[in-house]
Amino acid sequence: MAANRPETAGTPKEHTDRDAARGLADNRALWDTLADFHGTDPDDRSYDVESFLAGRQTLRGIEKQLTGDVAGKDLLHLHCHFGMDTLSWARLGARVTGVDFSPRAITKARALAERAGLTAEFIEADAQRLPDSLRARFDLVVATYGVLSWIADPAAWMAGAAAALRPGGRLVLVDLHPVFQTVLTFEPFVADWPYGGGAPQHDAMTGTYAHADAPLAPQESTQYPYSVGEVVTAAASAGLVVEQLGEHTEAETDGRHILPQGPDGLFRFPVSGTNLPILYSLRAVRPC
Secondary structure, X not given: OHHHOOOOOOOHHHHHHHHHHHHHHHHHHHHHHHHHHOOOOOOOOOOOHHHHHOOOOOOOHHHXXXXXXXXXXXXEEEOOOOOHHHHHHHHOOOEEEEEEOOHHHHHHHHHHHHHHOOOOEEEEOOOOOOOHXXXXXXXXXXXXXXXXXXXXXXXXXXXXXXXXXXXXXXXXXXXXXXXXXXXEEOXXXXXXXXXXXXXXXXXXXXXXXXXXXXOOOOEXXXXXXXXXXXXXXXXXXXXXXXXXXXXXXXXXXXXXXXXXXXXOOOEOEEEOOXXXXXXXXXXXXXXX
């Protein structure tokens, strides 16, 4: 009888697709909650909306150096959340489009653009399945800080980014280094995540990177660990040509608020007398 069929019935691909769909739904629900909360609490460590509206730039040096002058360029920002970085690119003169899979984030981003008096297009979409309307429209595709660990299919993500670029356009990706992502806590040092492989990691998330003690109920999430090699291979499989790959042992942010900040304002990941990488960066071009 149908009621007695085991949950494991189906082909391996059906299991993979079903698990990815479940993970996507859980993650969208989580990011809906985070979009509602971020920027609303005085103890938020990542999203100061009022200072942004007063003119503060939220972009860091790494992504600005990799993109160069964006004035007059068409820029697609993937995983835009509620739009602060997207609108910061607009302040630098880019014509911006932000994409996020969270409908609440997109609604909040549109409201923020109106409050800031900035022009931007915001689209609700899964970055692994970008709409055809974005194909070959952009000089730059940018994604930064906490990106591919939420992606079940990095090859599809890279293919979408490549398709959105005009010939000669560039992808700029800055993300947490997989070495750093293995770490749960720095003091005491605890590592609890795989280095690469892409196997789904299920967790009930509490709080948020922006506010560890946020009064949020635990929510299911699924993340995926990828090595630097797997990321570069995914870019190559999409037909992109890697121009620059960086591994950064000093950063303006650690993205997770667990590392010590030095007197110079930079974060480092010291282990046994050396500094391990916190971030990696990738710039790749779509050939003409």
